[in-house]
Amino acid sequence: MEVLKITKVVLVDDHKLFRKGMVELINGFSRYTVLWEAENGRDFIQKLVQQPLPDIVLLDVSMPIMDGYQTARWLEQYHPEVKVLALSMHDDDETILEMLHAGVNGYVLKNAEPAEVKAALRAMEQQGSYYTTRVREILARGIFQPKPILVELTPREIEFLKLACTELPYKSFAPLLKVNPRTVEDCRDRLFKKLEVVSRVGLVIYAIKHKIYKME
Numbered sequence: 001m002e003v004l005k006i007t008k009v010v011l012v013d014d015h016k017l018f019r020k021g022m023v024e025l026i027n028g029f030s031r032y033t034v035l036w037e038a039e040n041g042r043d044f045i046q047k048l049v050q051q052p053l054p055d056i057v058l059l060d061v062s063m064p065i066m067d068g069y070q071t072a073r074w075l076e077q078y079h080p081e082v083k084v085l086a087l088s089m090h091d092d093d094e095t096i097l098e099m100l101h102a103g104v105n106g107y108v109l110k111n112a113e114p115a116e117v118k119a120a121l122r123a124m125e126q127q128g129s130y131y132t133t134r135v136r137e138i139l140a141r142g143i144f145q146p147k148p149i150l151v152e153l154t155p156r157e158i159e160f161l162k163l164a165c166t167e168l169p170y171k172s173f174a175p176l177l178k179v180n181p182r183t184v185e186d187c188r189d190r191l192f193k194k195l196e197v198v199s200r201v202g203l204v205i206y207a208i209k210h211k212i213y214k215m216e
Helices: 016-027 041-048 068-078 093-102 114-126 133-140 155-164 170-177 181-195 200-209
Strands: 007-012 032-038 056-060 083-088 106-109
Touching (some): 007 016, 016 032, 016 114, 032 041, 041 068, 056 114, 068 093, 083 093, 083 114, 093 106, 093 133, 106 114, 155 170, 155 181, 155 200, 170 181, 181 200
Parallel strands (some): 007 032, 007 056, 056 083, 083 106
């Protein structure tokens, strides 16, 4: 009998009532469980010494002592394998872009429907990122200005970047590129290194800004 993988989640938010609601919500999703909680970034780092590392961190943006921006940068530096989903009441361009700069893999508003939270978690698990229409609109307007990257891309890497801008999971790339799944993983990792990004969001940003992919 196949054992279903349980995706481990940690909540970092300074509002106890909100955390309580999110714990109940996420634990109600099939194959997801909240391992533990933290009140801010410093509390998270201190607890991580003795607590298990999660697969996904749900991270508040505005917190005392150590906020979401600082915490996201710390995770990107020390645990880049952990996916970070920002949770915030802020819907302004500046906040969203700064969190993307900090290395988060997705951004969801706190007033989102439970179905969207579930979809975001699933996308983070399967595709490595979750970007809403709101984030796509910001990127389309050209507000996000990444540092210039002068690299030479192969035809396969260009096709990979185009596919990364779709909703398809990585596992669907292999037949479209006519390669085996391992080659897809190698291409992704090579692009991460070449473009100096750590997530699918970074690949999408690069593809849009360099006109490899045109948003409709």
